[in-house]
Amino acid sequence: MPRINAPTVALHRAERRRALLAAARALLAEDPRHPPTLAAVAARAGVARSSVYEYFRSGEDLLRELVQEVLPNWSRRVTEAMAAADGPGDRVLAYAATNLRLVAEGEHALATTLIESVPGDEVNASTQRMHEQMSTPLRAALSELRLPDPTSTAGLIGSVVYTASRMIEAGADATATEERVRELLGPFLSQHVR
Known part of the structure; x- marks a missing residue:
């Protein structure tokens, strides 16, 4: 029986699974254009490929x-x-800023590679669910600002965030880009605060 490094076999297996996922994530972060092989994941996690x-x-x-x-x-x-932001305008700015920070951390490149590497209905559904989970509170914040068409406005804000994301991924300074987005959205949002 193989040696385990945890109090129980179940815990050992859970830790090993986490280590393999962490290894795959690290390899993707290093080279998001190429999904890692199982051999590379095993080597990074320090386990035999057959494991x-x-x-x-x-x-x-x-x-x-x-x-x-x-x-x-x-x-x-x-x-x-x-949710941690004070008012609806700040919630919209938090939406933009957090998305841009995730892009700067490499999460967008990682997510894109994963989505492209594992096509299918399950991944498409997960992607749709993720976007809906973020757009619902965005539309709610815009509704709270009493904008006439929160759905369209959310789409436009999403376009600004997407463009800023592309700029960051192309090498633009993330902090400066986030500040430009804040300068663009801030006055618009503040004129609707009641």
Whole structure:
């Protein structure tokens, strides 16, 4: 029986699974254009390649599970930042700022690679769910500002965030780009605060 480094076999297996997912995530962060092989993941995690198959049937299975971790984490961070903001205008700014910070951290490149590497209905549904989880509080904040068409306005704000994200990924300074977005959105939002 293989040696375990945890109080129970179940805990050992859970820790090993986490280590494999962390290794895959680290490899993707280093080179987001190429999904890692199971051999590379095993080497990074310090386990035999054959051991990986005890946890994942294929590289696609491993990446599919990583998608189920990365996308909910993104929406959780954005919605938590929005919930912590003081008023509706600040919630909109928190939406933009948190998305841009995640891009600067490399999360967008990671998510994009995962989505492209594991196509299918399950991943598409996860992506849709993530966007809905973030857009719902954004539209609510815009409704609270009593804007006539919160859905369209949310789409326009999303376009600004997307463009700023592309700038950051192309090498623009993330802090300066976030400040430009704040300068652009701030006056618009403040004129609607009642």
